[in-house]
Amino acid sequence: MTTVRRVLIGAGGLVMAYAVIGALTDADLKGGAYVFLVAVLVAHDAVLLPLTLAAGALIGRFVPVRSRTPVRAALLIGLAVTVVATPLVLGRGRVADNPSILPLDYGRGLLEIYAAIGLGTGLAWAVRRIRARPTGSRRRRSGGSRGTSC
Template identity: 55%
Template sequence: MTTARRVLIVMGTLVMGYAVTGALTDHDVKFGVLLFLAGVLVLHDGVLLPVMIGLGVLVGRFLPARLHGPVRAALVVNVSVLLVGLPLALGYGRVADNPSVLPRHYGWGLAGILAVTWLVTAIVILVRRRAGSLTPRAEPPARRRGSAG
Protein backbone atom coordinates (compact mmCIF):
# COMPACT_ATOMS: atom_id res chain seq x y z
CA MET A 1 0.00 0.00 0.00
CA THR A 2 1.41 3.39 -0.95
CA THR A 3 2.05 6.17 1.54
CA ALA A 4 -0.51 8.40 -0.17
CA ARG A 5 -3.20 5.75 0.21
CA ARG A 6 -2.38 5.31 3.90
CA VAL A 7 -2.55 9.05 4.48
CA LEU A 8 -5.92 9.24 2.70
CA ILE A 9 -7.30 6.36 4.77
CA VAL A 10 -6.18 8.00 8.02
CA MET A 11 -7.57 11.38 6.97
CA GLY A 12 -10.91 9.86 5.93
CA THR A 13 -11.17 7.95 9.19
CA LEU A 14 -10.45 11.10 11.19
CA VAL A 15 -13.03 13.13 9.25
CA MET A 16 -15.68 10.43 9.69
CA GLY A 17 -14.88 10.15 13.40
CA TYR A 18 -15.23 13.92 13.76
CA ALA A 19 -18.57 13.87 11.91
CA VAL A 20 -19.99 11.02 13.98
CA THR A 21 -18.81 12.59 17.24
CA GLY A 22 -20.33 15.91 16.23
CA ALA A 23 -23.64 14.33 15.25
CA LEU A 24 -23.90 12.34 18.46
CA THR A 25 -22.98 15.22 20.79
CA ASP A 26 -24.87 18.06 19.06
CA HIS A 27 -28.18 18.73 20.81
CA ASP A 28 -29.72 20.23 17.65
CA VAL A 29 -29.36 17.00 15.67
CA LYS A 30 -32.60 15.04 15.87
CA PHE A 31 -32.78 11.26 16.05
CA GLY A 32 -34.59 11.22 12.69
CA VAL A 33 -31.57 12.77 10.99
CA LEU A 34 -29.28 10.08 12.39
CA LEU A 35 -31.77 7.40 11.34
CA PHE A 36 -31.93 8.88 7.84
CA LEU A 37 -28.12 8.94 7.55
CA ALA A 38 -27.90 5.34 8.73
CA GLY A 39 -30.52 4.39 6.12
CA VAL A 40 -28.57 6.18 3.38
CA LEU A 41 -25.43 4.28 4.39
CA VAL A 42 -27.24 0.94 4.33
CA LEU A 43 -28.90 1.66 0.98
CA HIS A 44 -25.63 2.80 -0.55
CA ASP A 45 -23.62 -0.20 0.61
CA GLY A 46 -26.43 -2.74 0.34
CA VAL A 47 -28.15 -1.68 -2.89
CA LEU A 48 -26.33 0.94 -4.96
CA LEU A 49 -22.84 -0.49 -4.65
CA PRO A 50 -23.82 -4.07 -5.63
CA VAL A 51 -25.86 -2.73 -8.56
CA MET A 52 -22.90 -0.70 -9.81
CA ILE A 53 -20.51 -3.61 -9.40
CA GLY A 54 -22.94 -5.85 -11.28
CA LEU A 55 -23.27 -3.35 -14.12
CA GLY A 56 -19.49 -3.10 -14.33
CA VAL A 57 -19.18 -6.87 -14.53
CA LEU A 58 -21.82 -7.04 -17.26
CA VAL A 59 -20.04 -4.36 -19.27
CA GLY A 60 -16.79 -6.29 -18.88
CA ARG A 61 -18.40 -9.51 -19.97
CA PHE A 62 -20.49 -8.40 -22.95
CA LEU A 63 -18.71 -5.39 -24.47
CA PRO A 64 -15.31 -5.16 -26.15
CA ALA A 65 -12.45 -3.96 -23.96
CA ARG A 66 -12.14 -0.62 -25.75
CA LEU A 67 -15.68 0.28 -24.64
CA HIS A 68 -15.28 -0.61 -20.97
CA GLY A 69 -14.08 2.75 -19.68
CA PRO A 70 -16.50 5.07 -21.48
CA VAL A 71 -19.55 2.86 -20.94
CA ARG A 72 -18.77 2.31 -17.25
CA ALA A 73 -18.30 6.06 -16.77
CA ALA A 74 -21.61 6.76 -18.49
CA LEU A 75 -23.34 4.16 -16.31
CA VAL A 76 -21.95 5.73 -13.12
CA VAL A 77 -23.19 9.15 -14.23
CA ASN A 78 -26.59 7.82 -15.32
CA VAL A 79 -27.23 5.82 -12.17
CA SER A 80 -26.24 8.80 -10.01
CA VAL A 81 -28.44 11.18 -11.98
CA LEU A 82 -31.34 8.72 -11.92
CA LEU A 83 -30.97 8.24 -8.19
CA VAL A 84 -31.32 11.98 -7.59
CA GLY A 85 -33.61 12.93 -10.47
CA LEU A 86 -36.10 10.09 -10.72
CA PRO A 87 -38.08 11.03 -7.60
CA LEU A 88 -38.41 14.57 -8.97
CA ALA A 89 -39.42 13.32 -12.41
CA LEU A 90 -42.05 11.06 -10.85
CA GLY A 91 -43.39 13.98 -8.81
CA TYR A 92 -42.74 12.65 -5.30
CA GLY A 93 -43.20 15.55 -2.92
CA ARG A 94 -45.47 17.52 -5.24
CA VAL A 95 -48.38 19.09 -3.38
CA ALA A 96 -51.56 19.98 -5.28
CA ASP A 97 -52.25 23.15 -3.30
CA ASN A 98 -48.70 24.52 -3.65
CA PRO A 99 -47.59 24.84 -7.29
CA SER A 100 -44.19 26.23 -6.27
CA VAL A 101 -43.12 22.79 -5.01
CA LEU A 102 -41.47 20.96 -7.94
CA PRO A 103 -42.57 23.61 -10.49
CA ARG A 104 -40.66 22.27 -13.51
CA HIS A 105 -41.00 19.38 -15.94
CA TYR A 106 -38.25 17.27 -14.42
CA GLY A 107 -38.84 14.28 -16.67
CA TRP A 108 -37.68 16.22 -19.73
CA GLY A 109 -34.61 17.47 -17.90
CA LEU A 110 -33.76 13.97 -16.73
CA ALA A 111 -34.19 12.56 -20.23
CA GLY A 112 -32.01 15.36 -21.60
CA ILE A 113 -29.18 14.66 -19.16
CA LEU A 114 -29.29 10.95 -19.92
CA ALA A 115 -29.29 11.63 -23.67
CA VAL A 116 -26.36 14.06 -23.42
CA THR A 117 -24.41 11.56 -21.31
CA TRP A 118 -24.79 8.82 -23.91
CA LEU A 119 -24.11 11.25 -26.77
CA VAL A 120 -20.82 12.29 -25.14
CA THR A 121 -20.03 8.62 -24.53
CA ALA A 122 -20.63 7.82 -28.20
CA ILE A 123 -18.41 10.74 -29.25
CA VAL A 124 -15.61 9.57 -26.94
CA ILE A 125 -15.86 6.05 -28.36
CA LEU A 126 -15.79 7.33 -31.95
CA VAL A 127 -12.84 9.65 -31.29
CA ARG A 128 -10.92 6.82 -29.64
CA ARG A 129 -11.70 4.50 -32.53
CA ARG A 130 -10.58 7.07 -35.08
CA ALA A 131 -7.39 7.86 -33.13
CA GLY A 132 -6.68 4.15 -32.74
CA SER A 133 -7.15 3.47 -36.43
CA LEU A 134 -4.84 6.33 -37.44
CA THR A 135 -1.92 5.26 -35.30
CA PRO A 136 0.22 2.45 -36.69
CA ARG A 137 0.35 -0.70 -34.65
CA ALA A 138 3.68 -1.60 -33.19
CA GLU A 139 5.17 -4.82 -34.44
CA PRO A 140 5.77 -7.37 -31.70
CA PRO A 141 9.47 -7.87 -31.06
CA ALA A 142 10.95 -10.68 -33.11
CA ARG A 143 11.90 -13.76 -31.13
CA ARG A 144 15.40 -15.02 -31.46
CA ARG A 145 16.21 -18.66 -31.55
CA GLY A 146 17.39 -20.00 -28.26
CA SER A 147 16.19 -17.02 -26.20
CA ALA A 148 13.89 -17.66 -23.30
CA GLY A 149 10.66 -15.73 -23.17
Template identity: 45%
Template sequence: MRALLALAGLALVGYGAYGWLDAPGHELTGRLIFAAAALAVHDFLVVPLVLGAGALAIRYVPPVARRPVQAALVVSAALTAVAFPFVIGVGRIADNPSAFPQHYGRGLLVLLAAVWLVAAAWTALRARRARRRS
Protein backbone atom coordinates in the same frame (compact mmCIF):
# COMPACT_ATOMS: atom_id res chain seq x y z
CA MET B 1 0.19 14.63 1.49
CA ARG B 2 -1.79 11.46 2.17
CA ALA B 3 -1.43 11.96 5.94
CA LEU B 4 -2.62 15.58 5.67
CA LEU B 5 -5.67 14.52 3.65
CA ALA B 6 -6.42 11.76 6.18
CA LEU B 7 -6.19 14.25 9.05
CA ALA B 8 -8.45 16.71 7.23
CA GLY B 9 -10.96 13.92 6.58
CA LEU B 10 -10.90 12.82 10.21
CA ALA B 11 -11.42 16.41 11.33
CA LEU B 12 -14.49 16.70 9.07
CA VAL B 13 -15.85 13.38 10.35
CA GLY B 14 -15.35 14.59 13.93
CA TYR B 15 -17.13 17.85 13.18
CA GLY B 16 -20.03 15.98 11.61
CA ALA B 17 -20.25 13.54 14.52
CA TYR B 18 -20.27 16.45 16.96
CA GLY B 19 -23.13 18.08 15.05
CA TRP B 20 -25.11 14.83 15.10
CA LEU B 21 -24.53 14.17 18.77
CA ASP B 22 -25.26 17.78 19.72
CA ALA B 23 -28.82 17.50 18.35
CA PRO B 24 -31.83 17.28 20.66
CA GLY B 25 -32.83 13.73 21.64
CA HIS B 26 -35.84 13.42 19.34
CA GLU B 27 -33.78 14.54 16.33
CA LEU B 28 -30.92 12.19 17.16
CA THR B 29 -33.21 9.16 17.00
CA GLY B 30 -34.50 10.18 13.58
CA ARG B 31 -30.99 10.81 12.34
CA LEU B 32 -29.81 7.40 13.52
CA ILE B 33 -32.76 5.72 11.80
CA PHE B 34 -31.98 7.65 8.61
CA ALA B 35 -28.29 6.66 8.80
CA ALA B 36 -29.19 2.98 9.31
CA ALA B 37 -31.61 3.07 6.37
CA ALA B 38 -29.06 4.81 4.13
CA LEU B 39 -26.43 2.24 5.08
CA ALA B 40 -28.80 -0.64 4.35
CA VAL B 41 -29.82 0.79 0.98
CA HIS B 42 -26.17 1.37 0.08
CA ASP B 43 -24.98 -2.09 1.11
CA PHE B 44 -27.91 -4.15 -0.17
CA LEU B 45 -29.02 -2.22 -3.24
CA VAL B 46 -26.42 0.23 -4.56
CA VAL B 47 -23.30 -1.92 -4.17
CA PRO B 48 -24.80 -5.03 -5.84
CA LEU B 49 -26.14 -2.91 -8.71
CA VAL B 50 -22.76 -1.25 -9.27
CA LEU B 51 -20.88 -4.54 -9.09
CA GLY B 52 -23.36 -6.19 -11.45
CA ALA B 53 -23.17 -3.34 -13.96
CA GLY B 54 -19.37 -3.46 -13.82
CA ALA B 55 -19.31 -7.21 -14.37
CA LEU B 56 -21.68 -6.91 -17.33
CA ALA B 57 -19.62 -4.08 -18.81
CA ILE B 58 -16.42 -6.12 -18.57
CA ARG B 59 -18.08 -9.17 -20.08
CA TYR B 60 -20.13 -7.66 -22.90
CA VAL B 61 -18.65 -4.27 -23.80
CA PRO B 62 -15.73 -4.29 -26.25
CA PRO B 63 -12.42 -3.07 -24.76
CA VAL B 64 -12.40 0.12 -26.84
CA ALA B 65 -15.74 1.18 -25.33
CA ARG B 66 -15.26 -0.01 -21.73
CA ARG B 67 -13.99 3.22 -20.19
CA PRO B 68 -16.56 5.45 -21.89
CA VAL B 69 -19.38 3.07 -20.91
CA GLN B 70 -18.15 2.80 -17.33
CA ALA B 71 -17.85 6.59 -17.06
CA ALA B 72 -21.32 7.06 -18.56
CA LEU B 73 -22.76 4.52 -16.12
CA VAL B 74 -21.23 6.35 -13.14
CA VAL B 75 -22.41 9.77 -14.32
CA SER B 76 -25.86 8.39 -15.18
CA ALA B 77 -26.20 6.88 -11.72
CA ALA B 78 -25.18 10.13 -10.03
CA LEU B 79 -27.56 12.22 -12.15
CA THR B 80 -30.41 9.82 -11.52
CA ALA B 81 -29.78 9.73 -7.77
CA VAL B 82 -29.86 13.52 -7.56
CA ALA B 83 -32.85 13.97 -9.88
CA PHE B 84 -34.99 11.06 -8.64
CA PRO B 85 -36.71 12.90 -5.76
CA PHE B 86 -37.66 15.71 -8.16
CA VAL B 87 -38.87 13.28 -10.82
CA ILE B 88 -41.21 11.48 -8.41
CA GLY B 89 -42.21 14.78 -6.77
CA VAL B 90 -41.16 14.21 -3.17
CA GLY B 91 -42.56 17.13 -1.18
CA ARG B 92 -44.89 18.31 -3.93
CA ILE B 93 -47.84 20.27 -2.62
CA ALA B 94 -51.02 20.05 -4.67
CA ASP B 95 -52.04 23.68 -4.11
CA ASN B 96 -48.56 25.10 -4.93
CA PRO B 97 -47.62 24.28 -8.53
CA SER B 98 -44.62 26.62 -8.40
CA ALA B 99 -42.79 24.36 -5.92
CA PHE B 100 -41.78 22.03 -8.78
CA PRO B 101 -42.16 24.17 -11.91
CA GLN B 102 -40.10 22.04 -14.32
CA HIS B 103 -40.60 18.71 -16.07
CA TYR B 104 -37.86 16.93 -14.20
CA GLY B 105 -38.35 13.56 -15.86
CA ARG B 106 -37.84 15.07 -19.30
CA GLY B 107 -34.84 17.04 -18.05
CA LEU B 108 -33.26 13.89 -16.65
CA LEU B 109 -33.78 12.07 -19.96
CA VAL B 110 -32.17 14.95 -21.86
CA LEU B 111 -29.14 14.91 -19.56
CA LEU B 112 -28.82 11.14 -19.80
CA ALA B 113 -29.01 11.34 -23.58
CA ALA B 114 -26.22 13.94 -23.56
CA VAL B 115 -24.06 11.76 -21.30
CA TRP B 116 -24.47 8.75 -23.57
CA LEU B 117 -23.86 10.82 -26.72
CA VAL B 118 -20.56 11.98 -25.20
CA ALA B 119 -19.74 8.35 -24.36
CA ALA B 120 -20.52 7.32 -27.95
CA ALA B 121 -18.31 10.10 -29.34
CA TRP B 122 -15.52 9.13 -26.94
CA THR B 123 -15.83 5.50 -28.04
CA ALA B 124 -15.71 6.50 -31.71
CA LEU B 125 -12.59 8.58 -31.07
CA ARG B 126 -10.91 5.70 -29.21
CA ALA B 127 -11.81 3.26 -32.01
CA ARG B 128 -10.44 5.62 -34.62
CA ARG B 129 -7.17 6.02 -32.72
CA ALA B 130 -6.89 2.25 -32.27
CA ARG B 131 -7.35 1.69 -36.03
CA ARG B 132 -4.62 4.25 -36.81
CA ARG B 133 -2.15 2.51 -34.49
CA SER B 134 -2.71 -0.91 -36.02
Protein backbone atom coordinates in the same frame (compact mmCIF):
# COMPACT_ATOMS: atom_id res chain seq x y z
CA MET C 1 0.05 0.32 -1.28
CA THR C 2 1.37 3.72 -2.25
CA THR C 3 1.93 6.56 0.16
CA VAL C 4 -0.73 8.70 -1.51
CA ARG C 5 -3.32 5.96 -1.10
CA ARG C 6 -2.47 5.57 2.59
CA VAL C 7 -2.75 9.31 3.16
CA LEU C 8 -6.13 9.42 1.38
CA ILE C 9 -7.45 6.47 3.40
CA GLY C 10 -6.28 8.08 6.63
CA ALA C 11 -7.81 11.44 5.71
CA GLY C 12 -11.10 9.77 4.81
CA GLY C 13 -11.14 7.90 8.10
CA LEU C 14 -10.51 11.11 10.05
CA VAL C 15 -13.31 12.94 8.20
CA MET C 16 -15.75 10.09 8.90
CA ALA C 17 -14.74 9.99 12.58
CA TYR C 18 -15.24 13.75 12.82
CA ALA C 19 -18.72 13.45 11.28
CA VAL C 20 -19.77 10.59 13.60
CA ILE C 21 -18.45 12.32 16.71
CA GLY C 22 -20.14 15.57 15.65
CA ALA C 23 -23.46 13.82 15.08
CA LEU C 24 -23.32 11.97 18.39
CA THR C 25 -22.43 15.06 20.43
CA ASP C 26 -24.84 17.51 18.76
CA ALA C 27 -27.73 18.27 21.12
CA ASP C 28 -29.92 19.65 18.31
CA LEU C 29 -29.82 16.46 16.24
CA LYS C 30 -33.03 14.48 16.62
CA GLY C 31 -33.50 10.71 16.55
CA GLY C 32 -35.03 10.82 13.07
CA ALA C 33 -31.76 12.10 11.66
CA TYR C 34 -29.94 9.06 13.05
CA VAL C 35 -32.50 6.76 11.47
CA PHE C 36 -32.09 8.59 8.15
CA LEU C 37 -28.29 8.36 8.28
CA VAL C 38 -28.37 4.64 9.06
CA ALA C 39 -30.95 4.09 6.30
CA VAL C 40 -28.75 5.89 3.77
CA LEU C 41 -25.74 3.82 4.82
CA VAL C 42 -27.68 0.55 4.58
CA ALA C 43 -29.24 1.52 1.24
CA HIS C 44 -25.82 2.35 -0.16
CA ASP C 45 -24.11 -0.79 1.07
CA ALA C 46 -27.02 -3.19 0.50
CA VAL C 47 -28.44 -1.85 -2.77
CA LEU C 48 -26.30 0.65 -4.70
CA LEU C 49 -22.91 -0.93 -4.12
CA PRO C 50 -23.93 -4.47 -5.19
CA LEU C 51 -25.75 -3.09 -8.25
CA THR C 52 -22.71 -1.05 -9.22
CA LEU C 53 -20.38 -4.03 -8.82
CA ALA C 54 -22.73 -6.28 -10.79
CA ALA C 55 -22.98 -3.73 -13.60
CA GLY C 56 -19.19 -3.42 -13.69
CA ALA C 57 -18.83 -7.20 -13.89
CA LEU C 58 -21.38 -7.40 -16.72
CA ILE C 59 -19.62 -4.63 -18.60
CA GLY C 60 -16.31 -6.43 -18.14
CA ARG C 61 -17.83 -9.59 -19.54
CA PHE C 62 -19.79 -8.27 -22.52
CA VAL C 63 -18.28 -4.93 -23.59
CA PRO C 64 -15.07 -4.85 -25.64
CA VAL C 65 -11.98 -3.68 -23.75
CA ARG C 66 -11.63 -0.48 -25.77
CA SER C 67 -15.17 0.62 -24.92
CA ARG C 68 -15.32 -0.32 -21.24
CA THR C 69 -14.16 2.95 -19.71
CA PRO C 70 -16.68 5.22 -21.49
CA VAL C 71 -19.52 2.76 -20.86
CA ARG C 72 -18.68 2.40 -17.16
CA ALA C 73 -18.40 6.18 -16.78
CA ALA C 74 -21.74 6.73 -18.52
CA LEU C 75 -23.52 4.19 -16.34
CA LEU C 76 -22.07 5.61 -13.12
CA ILE C 77 -23.04 9.14 -14.12
CA GLY C 78 -26.50 7.92 -15.10
CA LEU C 79 -26.90 6.15 -11.76
CA ALA C 80 -25.90 9.26 -9.81
CA VAL C 81 -28.28 11.45 -11.82
CA THR C 82 -31.09 8.92 -11.39
CA VAL C 83 -30.64 8.77 -7.61
CA VAL C 84 -30.76 12.55 -7.33
CA ALA C 85 -33.61 13.07 -9.82
CA THR C 86 -35.96 10.27 -8.75
CA PRO C 87 -37.77 12.26 -6.00
CA LEU C 88 -38.26 15.17 -8.41
CA VAL C 89 -39.55 12.95 -11.21
CA LEU C 90 -41.95 11.25 -8.80
CA GLY C 91 -43.20 14.67 -7.66
CA ARG C 92 -42.73 14.15 -3.94
CA GLY C 93 -43.70 17.38 -2.18
CA ARG C 94 -45.74 18.78 -5.06
CA VAL C 95 -48.84 20.61 -3.82
CA ALA C 96 -51.81 21.29 -6.11
CA ASP C 97 -52.48 24.78 -4.71
CA ASN C 98 -48.85 25.96 -5.06
CA PRO C 99 -47.57 25.56 -8.64
CA SER C 100 -44.21 27.12 -7.79
CA ILE C 101 -43.16 23.97 -5.91
CA LEU C 102 -41.52 21.61 -8.41
CA PRO C 103 -42.71 23.63 -11.42
CA LEU C 104 -40.69 21.88 -14.17
CA ASP C 105 -41.13 18.72 -16.17
CA TYR C 106 -38.41 16.74 -14.41
CA GLY C 107 -39.10 13.53 -16.32
CA ARG C 108 -38.31 15.22 -19.63
CA GLY C 109 -35.25 16.85 -18.07
CA LEU C 110 -34.00 13.46 -16.90
CA LEU C 111 -34.42 12.04 -20.40
CA GLU C 112 -32.49 15.02 -21.79
CA ILE C 113 -29.68 14.35 -19.31
CA TYR C 114 -29.63 10.68 -20.38
CA ALA C 115 -29.41 11.80 -24.02
CA ALA C 116 -26.49 14.11 -23.18
CA ILE C 117 -24.72 11.30 -21.32
CA GLY C 118 -25.27 9.00 -24.31
CA LEU C 119 -23.98 11.63 -26.74
CA GLY C 120 -20.91 12.27 -24.59
CA THR C 121 -20.24 8.55 -24.32
CA GLY C 122 -20.57 8.13 -28.07
CA LEU C 123 -18.15 10.98 -28.66
CA ALA C 124 -15.65 9.58 -26.16
CA TRP C 125 -15.91 6.17 -27.80
CA ALA C 126 -15.38 7.69 -31.26
CA VAL C 127 -12.33 9.67 -30.11
CA ARG C 128 -10.82 6.56 -28.54
CA ARG C 129 -11.48 4.61 -31.72
CA ILE C 130 -9.90 7.28 -33.94
CA ARG C 131 -6.83 7.59 -31.71
CA ALA C 132 -6.34 3.82 -31.69
CA ARG C 133 -6.37 3.63 -35.50
CA PRO C 134 -2.84 3.53 -36.94
CA THR C 135 -1.97 6.28 -39.41
CA GLY C 136 0.65 6.23 -42.13
CA SER C 137 3.23 8.14 -40.09
CA ARG C 138 2.63 6.09 -36.93
CA ARG C 139 2.90 2.61 -38.43
CA ARG C 140 5.78 0.52 -37.17
CA ARG C 141 8.41 -0.45 -39.60
CA SER C 142 9.15 -4.10 -39.61
CA GLY C 143 12.59 -5.60 -39.97
CA GLY C 144 15.72 -4.04 -41.37
CA SER C 145 17.99 -1.52 -39.77
CA ARG C 146 17.07 2.08 -39.36
CA GLY C 147 18.76 4.88 -41.25
CA THR C 148 21.56 2.80 -42.79
CA SER C 149 22.08 2.24 -46.43
CA CYS C 150 23.50 -0.89 -47.96
